[in-house]
Amino acid sequence: MTRVAVNGVTGQMGGAVIEAATDSEVVVGFATSDVDAVDGIPVVQPAEAAAALREYDVDVVVDFAVPEGAVTVAEACVEAGVPMVVGTTGFDEDGMGRLKDASEEIPLLKATNFSQGIQVLQRLVREAAGTLDDYDLELMETHHNRKVDAPSGTANSILDVIQEERDVEPVYGREGHAPRDEDEIGVFARRAGDIRGEHELVLAGNDEVLSLSHRAEDRGVFAAGALDAATWLVGRDAGWYAFGDVVDA
Numbered sequence: 001m002t003r004v005a006v007n008g009v010t011g012q013m014g015g016a017v018i019e020a021a022t023d024s025e026v027v028v029g030f031a032t033s034d035v036d037a038v039d040g041i042p043v044v045q046p047a048e049a050a051a052a053l054r055e056y057d058v059d060v061v062v063d064f065a066v067p068e069g070a071v072t073v074a075e076a077c078v079e080a081g082v083p084m085v086v087g088t089t090g091f092d093e094d095g096m097g098r099l100k101d102a103s104e105e106i107p108l109l110k111a112t113n114f115s116q117g118i119q120v121l122q123r124l125v126r127e128a129a130g131t132l133d134d135y136d137l138e139l140m141e142t143h144h145n146r147k148v149d150a151p152s153g154t155a156n157s158i159l160d161v162i163q164e165e166r167d168v169e170p171v172y173g174r175e176g177h178a179p180r181d182e183d184e185i186g187v188f189a190r191r192a193g194d195i196r197g198e199h200e201l202v203l204a205g206n207d208e209v210l211s212l213s214h215r216a217e218d219r220g221v222f223a224a225g226a227l228d229a230a231t232w233l234v235g236r237d238a239g240w241y242a243f244g245d246v247v248d249a
Ligand SMILES: NC(=O)C1=CN([C@@H]2O[C@H](COP(=O)(O)OP(=O)(O)OC[C@H]3O[C@@H](n4cnc5c(N)ncnc54)[C@H](OP(=O)(O)O)[C@@H]3O)[C@@H](O)[C@H]2O)C=CC1
Pocket: 007, 008, 009, 010, 011, 012, 013, 014, 030, 031, 032, 033, 034, 046, 063, 064, 065, 066, 068, 069, 070, 072, 086, 087, 088, 089, 090, 111, 112, 113, 114, 115, 149, 153, 222
């Protein structure tokens, strides 16, 4: 069985990964709060991650934490020579640069969304935005009230795909007198309750509207995808990988 360490083990996604790990074994977790164990799994401070990766003979790390913690653990993975799957979102340029540096030494797979449905949505978005090239575009995402980054990592990834097809400028929310430019895309983030994750792209012409949307109904979908990615990543060459590489394999 693949021996997995979970970064952010005390969090919502950490719990979902532990629950989904039936074909792999979570042997250690990382978090900053002062807890010894979660579900019988020892919890270690991220600053001590490199030693723990060796001590627990970890094959791969699965990360759903915060950007700073993900970078700390990525650098520990480099030290210990362990591959890493990064699910955390909201990195700034420096954080992304440090992950890229790590990927020169270890296999590192980063995805803003580990659901297969979002992989397909991304392909549909590319086709729709490229084909309906004069339609107005608006992008919406909705998440639970504890989410800290906005727009979601997934919304930013969808925006990246659109910008590869169309020269559009994002406008984040609108307020007051805000007439729409031809080349803008409105981007909206809503936060409420325990909504797991909803994304919708609307493409509107004058007489028709195409809506492409996805809704995650359980965090288990992200956890299962990340664990599939983790198993796939073990034994690969150092480099930067995407979830599409796993889904297409
Ligand atoms: N790619 C995908 O498919 C998905 C990505 N996500 C992303 O995963 C991340 C986590 O989401 P979620 O579980 O809901 O968030 P939570 O806030 O529930 O969990 C965050 C976890 O990170 C830990 N943490 C905080 N600081 C550090 C640190 N410096 N080093 C290591 N761990 C740390 C927290 O524990 P403590 O305070 O004890 O340190 C906690 O366990 C978010 O960025 C979210 O957007 C979420 C779902 C799917």
